Amino acid sequence: xxxxxxxxxxxxxxxxxxxxxxxxxxxxxxxxxxxxxxxxxxxxxxxxxxxxxxxxxxxxxxxxxxxxxxxxxxxxxxxxxxxxxxxxxxxxxxxxxxxxxxxxxxxxxxxxxxxxxxxxxxxxxxxxxxxxxxxxxxxxxxxxxxxxxxxxxxxxxxxxxxxxxxxxxxxxxxxxxxxxxxxxxxxxxxxxxxxxxxxxxxxxxxxxxxxxxxxxxxxxxxxxxxxxxxxxxxxxxxxxxxxxxxxxxxxxxxxxxxxxxxxxxxxxxxxxxxxxxxxxxxxxxxxxxxxxxxxxxxxxxxxxxxxxxxxxxxxxxxxxxxxxxxxxxxxxxxxxxxxxxxxxxxxxxxxxxxxxxxxxxxxxxxxxxxxxxxxxxxxxxxxxxxxxxxxxxxxxxxxxxxxxxxxxxxxxxxxxxxxxxxxxxxxxxxxxxxxxxxxxxxxxxxxxxxxxxxxxxxxxxxxxxxxxxxxxxxxxxxxxxxxxxxxxxxxxxxxxxxxxxxxxxxxxxxxxxxxxxxxxxxxxxxxxxxxxxxxxxxxxxxxxxxxxxxxxxxxxxxxxxxxxxxxxxxxxxxxxxxxxxxxxxxxxxxxxxxxxxxxxxxxxxxxxxxxxxxxxxxxxxxxxxxxxxxxxxxxxxxxxxxxxxxxxxxxxxxxxxxxxxxxxxxxxxxxxxxxxxxx
Amino acid sequence: xxxxxxxxxxxxxxxxxxxxxxxxxxxxxxxxxxxxxxxxxxxxxxxxxxxxxxxxxxxxxxxxxxxxxxxxxxxxxxxxxxxxxxxxxxxxxxxxxxxxxxxxxxxxxxxxxxxxxxxxxxxxxxxxxxxxxxxxxxxxxxxxxxxxxxxxxxxxxxxxxxxxxxxxxxxxxxxxxxxxxxxxxxxxxxxxxxxxxxx
Numbered sequence: 001x002x003x004x005x006x007x008x009x010x011x012x013x014x015x016x017x018x019x020x021x022x023x024x025x026x027x028x029x030x031x032x033x034x035x036x037x038x039x040x041x042x043x044x045x046x047x048x049x050x051x052x053x054x055x056x057x058x059x060x061x062x063x064x065x066x067x068x069x070x071x072x073x074x075x076x077x078x079x080x081x082x083x084x085x086x087x088x089x090x091x092x093x094x095x096x097x098x099x100x101x102x103x104x105x106x107x108x109x110x111x112x113x114x115x116x117x118x119x120x121x122x123x124x125x126x127x128x129x130x131x132x133x134x135x136x137x138x139x140x141x142x143x144x145x146x147x148x149x150x151x152x153x154x155x156x157x158x159x160x161x162x163x164x165x166x167x168x169x170x171x172x173x174x175x176x177x178x179x180x181x182x183x184x185x186x187x188x189x190x191x192x193x194x195x196x197x198x199x200x201x202x203x204x205x206x207x208x209x210x211x212x213x214x215x216x217x218x219x220x221x222x223x224x225x226x227x228x229x230x231x232x233x234x235x236x237x238x239x240x241x242x243x244x245x246x247x248x249x250x251x252x253x254x255x256x257x258x259x260x261x262x263x264x265x266x267x268x269x270x271x272x273x274x275x276x277x278x279x280x281x282x283x284x285x286x287x288x289x290x291x292x293x294x295x296x297x298x299x300x301x302x303x304x305x306x307x308x309x310x311x312x313x314x315x316x317x318x319x320x321x322x323x324x325x326x327x328x329x330x331x332x333x334x335x336x337x338x339x340x341x342x343x344x345x346x347x348x349x350x351x352x353x354x355x356x357x358x359x360x361x362x363x364x365x366x367x368x369x370x371x372x373x374x375x376x377x378x379x380x381x382x383x384x385x386x387x388x389x390x391x392x393x394x395x396x397x398x399x400x401x402x403x404x405x406x407x408x409x410x411x412x413x414x415x416x417x418x419x420x421x422x423x424x425x426x427x428x429x430x431x432x433x434x435x436x437x438x439x440x441x442x443x444x445x446x447x448x449x450x451x452x453x454x455x456x457x458x459x460x461x462x463x464x465x466x467x468x469x470x471x472x473x474x475x476x477x478x479x480x481x482x483x484x485x486x487x488x489x490x491x492x493x494x495x496x497x498x499x500x501x502x503x504x505x506x507x508x509x510x511x512x513x514x515x516x517x518x519x520x521x522x523x524x525x526x527x528x529x530x531x532x533x534x535x536x537x538x539x540x541x542x543x544x545x546x547x548x549x550x551x552x553x554x555x556x557x558x559x560x561x562x563x564x565x566x567x568x569x570x571x572x573x574x575x576x577x578x579x580x581x582x583x584x585x586x587x588x589x590x591x592x593x594x595x596x597x598x599x600x601x602x603x604x605x606x607x608x609x610x611x612x613x614x615x616x617x618x619x620x621x622x623x624x625x626x627x628x629x630x631x632x633x634x635x636x637x638x639x640x641x642x643x644x645x646x647x648x649x650x651x652x653x654x655x656x657x658x659x660x661x662x663x664x665x666x667x668x669x670x671x672x673x674x675x676x677x678x679x
Numbered sequence: 680x681x682x683x684x685x686x687x688x689x690x691x692x693x694x695x696x697x698x699x700x701x702x703x704x705x706x707x708x709x710x711x712x713x714x715x716x717x718x719x720x721x722x723x724x725x726x727x728x729x730x731x732x733x734x735x736x737x738x739x740x741x742x743x744x745x746x747x748x749x750x751x752x753x754x755x756x757x758x759x760x761x762x763x764x765x766x767x768x769x770x771x772x773x774x775x776x777x778x779x780x781x782x783x784x785x786x787x788x789x790x791x792x793x794x795x796x797x798x799x800x801x802x803x804x805x806x807x808x809x810x811x812x813x814x815x816x817x818x819x820x821x822x823x824x825x826x827x828x829x830x831x832x833x834x835x836x837x838x839x840x841x842x843x844x845x846x847x848x849x850x851x852x853x854x855x856x857x858x859x860x861x862x863x864x865x866x867x868x869x870x871x872x873x874x875x876x877x878x
Contacts, residue, residue, distance in 0.1 A: 581860050625860045632849040632856075633865075639846055650838035654831025655775035661830060662779035662823045666786025669819075673790035677797075 021097075024090050026052065027107045029060040031097050038110055042067050043179040048107050050089065058089060059110040062096055062103050067180035067201055068405040069104055071473035071487070074178045076150045084143025086111065086163075086176045093475075093485030101483020111173045113164025117227065124159070126225035129259045136162065136222060137285065139171050140215065144278055148208050155182035155206055157214035158190045159221050181402035182206055189229025189250065190217045193241050193270060194396065196234070197320055198387040202395030202403035209272040212281065213246075216267025220247070223264070224255050235324065236310075239317040245270055245296035262292060269293035273436070301345035307332055315342065315351040316383035323379045323389035330371040333359070333378050342382075354381035354432070373423050380425075384432045390420045397426055397443075401470025408467065408477065418463050421454040460519030464512045468520035478513035489522040490557035493550065493565060497600075501564030510546075522553065540575040544610050547573065551602040561600030569605060570597035576609050581622040589614075744792065751795055754806045758788050758813075761820035776827045783823030787815045 021029040028049040038045035038059045048058035063069040074091050081087045087109040093102040116136070117124050127136065140157070147154055156177025165171045177185075183203035188196035192213045195203045221227045228250040229237055240249040247253060247268045256264055263284050266276035274293035276284070284290045304311030305318045308325055312318040318338065322329030332338050339359055342352040358377045362369055376390040387396045393416050395403045400417065407413025420426075426447045446469075453465040468474060476486040481495040482502075492514065547569050554562060570593050577593065580586040589608070596605045741755050762781040769776040791812045798804040806812045856864050 581863060583859060583861055622860055622864065625856045625864050626866075629853055629856045629864050632853050636846060636849050636853075639842055639849075643842070646838055646842060647835050650835045651831045654834030655771060655779075655827065656773075657834065658827040658830035659775040659778035659782070662786075662826050663782040665822075665826075666782040666819075669786040670789050673793075677790070677793075 021094050021105075023048075023060070023092055023094055023105055023107060026050065027058065027060070027090055029094065029105060029107070035059045035110070037114070038108075038175075040179065040185060042184075050107075057110055057112070058107050061106040061108065061176070061179050062094075062099075063106065063179045064099075064103055065474065065477070066406045066409055067184050068402050068471060068474065069106070069180065070178045070182065071104075073152050074106060076152050077147070077178070080146065080150075081109075082143060082146045083165075083171065084139035084141070084173055085146060086173055088176070088178065102485040104485060106176070106179060108176055111163030111165050111175070113166050113169050113172075115160055115175075116162040116164065116172055116222075117159035119160040120230070121160075122227055122230035124222070124225050124227065127222045129223065129257045132219065132222055132260070133285070135170060136172050137219065139165075140174055140218075141278065141282060141285070143174050144208075144211060144215070145282075147211075148278060153182060153206055153208060154211050155203075155214075156185060157211055157218055158186055159218055159227060161185070162218070181399070181406070183210070186214065187229050188234045189227075189232075189237060189246075190214045192272075193238060193246065193316075194385050194387060196238050196241075197389075198394050198396050198399060199403060201406035202387065202393065202399035204396035204398030204400075204402070206396075206398070207272070208278065209275050212267050212275060212278060215281075216264050217246070217250070219260060220250060220256060220264050220268070223257050223260050224251055226251060226255075235320065238320060239312065239314070241270075242314050242317045242320075243298055243300060245298075248296075262290075266290060266293055270296045299346065299348040301341070302347075303341070303345040305338065305341045305345075307338075315346060315348065316386060319379040319382035319386060319389075322382075323375060323394065324392075326372055326375060326392050329375050333375060334371070338378070351382045354384075357381070370419075370423075372419075373425075376420075376423070376425055377428060380429050380432050384429075384434065388420065388425050388429045390423070390425060391416050393417070393420070395420075397429060400426065401467075404463075404467050405471045405474055414463055418454055418466075421450050421466060424451050426450070459510075459512065459515040462512060462516065464516035465519055468517050472520075476513055476517040478511050478517070480511060480514060486517075489518060489553065490559065492517065493553055493557065493559045493562055497562040497564040499564070500568045518549075518553070522556070540579045543569075543572045543576050544606070547602060547606050547609065551606040554602045562602060563598055563600035566597035566600045566602060566605060569602065570594055573605075573609050580615075580618050581625075582618050585614075585618060744796075748795065750805055750807050751792055754795075754812070755788065755792065758784060758816040758820075761817065761824070765824075776824070779827040780820050780823035783819040783826070784816055787819030791815060 021031060023029060028051065030047045030049075033047035035045040035047050038061065042064075044062050046060045046062065048060040050056060050058050071091070074088055077085070078088050078091065089107040089109060091104060091106040094105045096103040096105070140162070144154065154174060154177050157174060161175035161177065162172045163175055165173045181201050181203065182205045183191055183195055184200045186195075186200075186203075191203065192210055195206060195210055198204070217228060237249065243249075245268075247265060253261060253265075263276075263281060266284065267281060269275040271293065276290065276293070280290045298314050298316075300313050301315075304313045305321075307318065307321050308328060310321070312321050318341075322332060322338065336359075339352070339355055342355060346352055355378055358374070358381045361377075362374050372391045376388065379386065379389045387394045387399070393403065393407075395417075400421075404414065404417045407417055424447075427444065430444065430447065450466050450469065453461045453469070454463055456462060456465075464477075467477070473487055475481075475484075476492060476495075480499055481492070482499050484491070484495045484498075486492050486495045496510075496514070550565065550569065553559070573593055577586055577590050580589060592608055593605065596608055737759075741752060744751050744755065759781070762777055762784050765777040765780040766774060791806055791809075795804065795806045853865070
């Protein structure tokens, strides 16, 4: 539904007013009625209505881009009504009161029975095995089956995100997990060790294995009544998990009901290759025997590494400790104490050799690497499976995009990710993985491209390009779009047009964000955009190039008429008009361009401004005129120069004529006299 | 007769440092100059010989007439005095002034001489004593002088007028071109403030 002051093709947008807001001409959102039960720390929830289903409750979740919502998951799950899953009714941009720019509203069918566990609770009443299987496991497995069938992961499975679907508390549903990056709200205890070590916005989409691990921890918590990780130092908990395995680190396995122990152990295996799949879990649930995962083993040092006032017994835990304290970590590395400890105390030679190799490379380079890069590479050498850790940030390979999007608005956040990409750490991390990890040719090539873009300051490159390449659903962040939620290139031109029509465009209609957005989403040749990014340097070629690109975009996205952008382009085309020499023709062209610009048809505008026949005609005429002018100039100069000679010639001719006239007169006189005398 | 300027277009000077004129160019210059001087001299010589021929024929005719009538000879000699003066004062090698004055004088003199010849001896007419005859020949000489003075001036005036028209035409053409195509047509860069003229 078009909003006041909005353009018609912003149909996805919703009406902005002080009262209710309408989304997709159907759902009524009430900004004055918060639904706190469904709010999170970053996402507010409000009461909504669906007039087509009166009496059924709806909740609208209002998202910004920090944290970045998972639009790709919303797309796949929209309208999907299955047991165990919160149904997403609709989503789209809305003009939310009090917000600068549009927000993404997600309308869900909320569960009616409340949360299974309140957030922050450390202990709960254990749920009996039978009830757990019927009430919790069965619907959640059904929901996960549906999600996995659509190649999506939930990444939000934790007790406080499980709701009773009704007031009778006979079934549960998984709460939504689409308003933030995957695993954003997950407590570290409910994540695999690798994800737990990553920053909330850098955990990455992950795989089904991560969801199944979270399910295993949930079952553990609900069956024992103890919520793991509450009130425990996360770093210490991770170190204990690395050393003993998560299950043993959380509880004494004897506390787990005997009927569930195999299932929980299968789901909580630390090795993703050993971890049960959903099919294995379902098979076990049906009473079949499923091979249990191999017991978790971690090489423990004979003596702990003394660092930051604690002792660290494993290489991954030591790497985590070093990278979480970047300055002290670098000092410890450079002092050689870490490598010495590994050589002396760690029976596993693999990480020791890898670290020795990194330190040797650093020494060979003469210490030319940044120290934080040394620490990052050392961390990867000591624990290849851990996230990429650099200068205090910790991101998994598939979480760089979300981390970049969330870090964009934070001071220094973009710079750190940029440095990480420039240092080519993702490729280094990928090459350090064990052989069984699929490196993927496409991934390597993509990482190389990211490295190139981040070092390229041209239009359509830079960090902005990385941002949009890594986040395919991120709306354009350009201030030129005036806060509109532009997630598709087809929406971009109308947004710029609206800005232009409202006088919001100054001299620069396209900035680095728009160039990168177009390059990433439409694969346009953004070198043409240079003209628009540096309007003071626009010449006729770049103006035509820009118009051509915009016209192509208008055609390919079947955009409506864009009079605002047309008028801007008309202004931009002044050098083109000025390049025509014939004044009258130039004046007519300017008038025609103005008229065409007002119509908003950029293709016709391009045809008018870039007519080769017209240009040729003008050029030929101008050359001819120049030739004529030069000839006239030469003739004038000759005339001036030859004046004395011409006068001499005239005088001489005059004298000759005088002689002839006199002679003629004499002959005539004589003849007349004779005639008079003798006739 | 075409007059070739005494100095033909000089050849391009040699490059600085080459020690003045290129010997070949200098030789060509000298040859051109000689040829031009020879043609001019020939021209002057041709004009003079024609003049001499005409003068000789006139003198012969005068002597022939004078043998019959000494008074006619005296008349002719005195009547032709302006012509002789014109010959002497005219620096033009082709002696256009002398031709103009002489032709007019002859035009007036011939009927008078023939009148004297054909007059009956009894009539006692002597052209030397006829004031009308003197008036006629000197008036004719004066007219000859007048024609010689006026016609070149008129010719120059007409030539100037034609040149002025031509100049105006060329300037107008240039203005029209500049109006139609802008100042770039004369090689000036266009300025932003250049007004657009609509015709």
